[in-house]
Amino acid sequence: MKKLFVVLLSVLCVLTLAGCGKSGNGGADSDGTVTVKLGGSGPLSGDAKVYGEAVRNAAQIAVDEINASDSKIKFDFRMEDDEASGEKADTAYSTLYDWGMQVSLFTVTSGAGAAVAASYDKDKIFAITPSGSSTALVYTDSQNFKGNFQMCFTDPNQGVAAADYLASYFGGYKVAIIYKSDDVYSAGVYEKFAAEAEAKGVSVVYVGAFTDDTGTDFSTQLTAAKDNNANLVFLPIYYQPASLILKQAFDMAYTPIFFGVDGMDGILTLEGFDTSLAEGLYLLTPFASDADDALTKTFVSTYESKFGDTPNQFAADAYDCVYAIKQALENMGYDGTMSTEELYDAMIAQFTSMTFNGLTGNDMTWAENGEVSKAPKAVIIIDGVYVSAE
Amino acid sequence: MKKILDNLLHQKNRSRTISYAMIIGTYLIIEILMHSIRMSRLFTSMLVPCCCYIVLALSLNLVVGFSGELSLGHAGFMAVGAFTAIIVSGLCVQMIPDPIIRLFISIIAGSIVSGIAGLLVSVPVLKLSGDYLAIVTLAFGQIIKSLITNIYLGFDRNGMQFSFVNNELNLEQGRMLLSGPMGATDTAKISNFSSGVLLILATLFIIYSLIDSKYGRAIMAARDDRIAAESIGIDILRSKTLAFVTSAILAGAAGALYALNYSTLQPAKFDFNTSILALVYVVFGGLGNINGTIIAATALYVLPELLRSLQDYRMLIYAIVLIIVMQLGSSARLKRSLEQIRNRFARKGDVR
Numbered sequence: 031m032k033k034l035f036v037v038l039l040s041v042l043c044v045l046t047l048a049g050c051g052k053s054g055n056g057g058a059d060s061d062g063t064v065t066v067k068l069g070g071s072g073p074l075s076g077d078a079k080v081y082g083e084a085v086r087n088a089a090q091i092a093v094d095e096i097n098a099s100d101s102k103i104k105f106d107f108r109m110e111d112d113e114a115s116g117e118k119a120d121t122a123y124s125t126l127y128d129w130g131m132q133v134s135l136f137t138v139t140s141g142a143g144a145a146v147a148a149s150y151d152k153d154k155i156f157a158i159t160p161s162g163s164s165t166a167l168v169y170t171d172s173q174n175f176k177g178n179f180q181m182c183f184t185d186p187n188q189g190v191a192a193a194d195y196l197a198s199y200f201g202g203y204k205v206a207i208i209y210k211s212d213d214v215y216s217a218g219v220y221e222k223f224a225a226e227a228e229a230k231g232v233s234v235v236y237v238g239a240f241t242d243d244t245g246t247d248f249s250t251q252l253t254a255a256k257d258n259n260a261n262l263v264f265l266p267i268y269y270q271p272a273s274l275i276l277k278q279a280f281d282m283a284y285t286p287i288f289f290g291v292d293g294m295d296g297i298l299t300l301e302g303f304d305t306s307l308a309e310g311l312y313l314l315t316p317f318a319s320d321a322d323d324a325l326t327k328t329f330v331s332t333y334e335s336k337f338g339d340t341p342n343q344f345a346a347d348a349y350d351c352v353y354a355i356k357q358a359l360e361n362m363g364y365d366g367t368m369s370t371e372e373l374y375d376a377m378i379a380q381f382t383s384m385t386f387n388g389l390t391g392n393d394m395t396w397a398e399n400g401e402v403s404k405a406p407k408a409v410i411i412i413d414g415v416y417v418s419a420e
Numbered sequence: 421m422k423k424i425l426d427n428l429l430h431q432k433n434r435s436r437t438i439s440y441a442m443i444i445g446t447y448l449i450i451e452i453l454m455h456s457i458r459m460s461r462l463f464t465s466m467l468v469p470c471c472c473y474i475v476l477a478l479s480l481n482l483v484v485g486f487s488g489e490l491s492l493g494h495a496g497f498m499a500v501g502a503f504t505a506i507i508v509s510g511l512c513v514q515m516i517p518d519p520i521i522r523l524f525i526s527i528i529a530g531s532i533v534s535g536i537a538g539l540l541v542s543v544p545v546l547k548l549s550g551d552y553l554a555i556v557t558l559a560f561g562q563i564i565k566s567l568i569t570n571i572y573l574g575f576d577r578n579g580m581q582f583s584f585v586n587n588e589l590n591l592e593q594g595r596m597l598l599s600g601p602m603g604a605t606d607t608a609k610i611s612n613f614s615s616g617v618l619l620i621l622a623t624l625f626i627i628y629s630l631i632d633s634k635y636g637r638a639i640m641a642a643r644d645d646r647i648a649a650e651s652i653g654i655d656i657l658r659s660k661t662l663a664f665v666t667s668a669i670l671a672g673a674a675g676a677l678y679a680l681n682y683s684t685l686q687p688a689k690f691d692f693n694t695s696i697l698a699l700v701y702v703v704f705g706g707l708g709n710i711n712g713t714i715i716a717a718t719a720l721y722v723l724p725e726l727l728r729s730l731q732d733y734r735m736l737i738y739a740i741v742l743i744i745v746m747q748l749g750s751s752a753r754l755k756r757s758l759e760q761i762r763n764r765f766a767r768k769g770d771v772r
Contacts, residue, residue, distance in 0.1 A: 141684075147684075170606045171596060214686065217602070
């Protein structure tokens with residue numbers, strides 16, 4: 031027992047020593063470039079690791095491009111694993127803080143981000159999340175986290191946009207909804223969708239919920255949707271359960287139009303999924319990897335050659351985040367002499383006033399509360415690729 | 421003075437003395453370090469959750485180790501304590517501005533409600549034994565998680581509002597306390613390391629007092645041989661209920677401390693995995709071994725954070741370490757060879 035006690039103490043000591051000393055801000059190098067410490071956390075292990083990896087890979091591409099260019103601003107990028115849990119996001123944030131992070135990509139997932147939103151605010155570190163879509167990341171009922179921004183749509187905005195889209199393009203359709211009631215993202219989109227659908231006169235004939243524990247068999251919900259003659263099924267959920275829904279609907283010869291939001295993105299790259307089942311699937315997403323513009327083409331080909339699969343919307347948002355941060359730093363003429371706090375104020379001033387063009391949209395602007403304003407796009411899957419739906 | 425020291429180091433009390441000395445000693449060292457040098461943020465951020473997991477593991481050890489029943493739903497009690505504490509703390513902000521008193525009241529409230537839940541569950545559960553009990557506690561954990569996932573609770577000037585499944589709250593400048601799957605958002609962080617250590621000490625005091633008492637011996641007698649214990653007039657059901665409810669109370673306290681350490685908390689945190697994690701700490705530390713449980717909980721909580729530098733291989737290494745240590749710990753051959761080595765050294769010492 032005494033030996034174990036000694037071991038425990040030495041572990042504590044190692045921990046203490048390992049984490050000591052927060053390095054200061056870089057300052058300009060001799061060749062006139064300044065290096066900014068860019069942090070971020072996301073799930074790199076566990077269920078949601080596809081998202082974390084997409085963000086990390088894409089941000090790394092952006093950082094490598096910038097560091098290889100003649101830009102005065104360079105990045106030192108570090109991404110920590112948070113397993114999409116609030117508790118781990120807290121320790122990941124602490125690790126990054128100890129490292130001396132100056133600007134952050136926040137977290138990849140909403141639940142993790144909500145847990146550290148107040149920490150970013152308190153320590154005055156500017157953060158923009160590529161994909162954490164809950165409003166809890168940027169503001170709460172009682173306060174606005176001034177330096178927390180989003181690159182993706184918030185859940186309520188997605189729900190509203192989806193309902194508006196259905197009202198204008200699928201008027202007269204009978205809509206069934208299947209959502210995941212114990213998931214912040216899914217429940218958030220569903221709530222706003224339901225309210226907006228009612229206001230816009232979209233006829234919702236059936237609402238079915240499932241949870242983490244019941245997310246493998248959807249025959250009950252699908253049968254009920256079919257019995258209610260729904261000819262459009264709205265799926266505000268992530269793509270893994272959605273793939274099962276598509277498969278099970280196909281098996282029971284139920285063929286409505288399926289309509290998803292941005293969590294559906296990635297379904298075509300799911301291992302072992304028969305992509306023919308996703309034919310005719312609609313989804314709202316700010317990014318389509320088959321777009322014709324030069325920016326998208328270069329990004330997609332770099333991503334494919336480096337990581338072997340097609341980038342999804344999470345990746346595109348992360349890529350945009352890095353470039354938006356770079357643009358803000360350049361606009362303010364960052365020279366490395368600012369403290370993290372001054373940088374924080376300057377970044378807020380830039381983000382609330384600048385316009386940014388990126389992969390996920392043109393003329394993006396940000397509101398004071400940190401929400402982004404950009405146009406949602408609907409795509410439809412035809413022959414295994416995204417095609418613009420309009 | 422010597423008498424007291426002898427008493428503390430006596431075989432009977434040694435485990436207890438080591439427990440207290442270990443906790444207080446570690447606490448003092450950490451406090452001194454925190455005041456003398458700048459500690460890393462990572463280190464300070466792990467202190468409170470580590471205390472919570474120690475208390476959770478200790479409480480589970482009372483059921484699994486001392487009472488000999490397998491509970492797979494301890495995260496459920498933790499959740500009850502956690503969300504009760506969030507509600508109490510949220511409601512008392514104006515009335516009790518002092519965070520320490522509010523934390524204390526919240527923890528007490530969390531443990532009481534969790535204890536009541538424990539009592540309610542124990543009525544049907546403890547009539548069962550073995551695998552059946554494990555299944556029912558497992559179900560309890562899932563039910564609690566599902567219930568909390570569907571609760572919407574808020575308050576404004578007109579008082580509290582509550583709705584179930586769908587959010588039908590209409591608050592005028594109020595605040596949401598629980599919002600369904602999003603759980604609690606915007607909780608004031610009032611837990612601190614000192615209160616965590618105090619909670620561990622209180623837990624140790626309760627557990628040691630219980631197991632060294634008449635009731636504790638009855639609990640262990642019921643575990644070791646149910647029929648023999650019954651034949652000498654021990655009320656098996658009452659013994660087991662006592663252990664189970666005490667354990668629920670302590671798990672609730674752990675949950676309360678945990679909840680008030682984060683600004684947001686989602687019910688999904690208290691899923692099956694968290695129950696299993698607590699069970700891993702207990703099995704790892706040794707059934708009925710209190711000091712082992714404390715060390716196992718600390719080591720296993722800290723390990724994944726220490727492995728951060730391994731990046732992608734982090735969880736892989738963590739799993740491998742778990743398997744290796746479990747294998748080594750339970751291997752009879754290893755124990756025998758360790759014993760031999762020890763004997764050899766002892767003999768050499770004698771010759772000299």
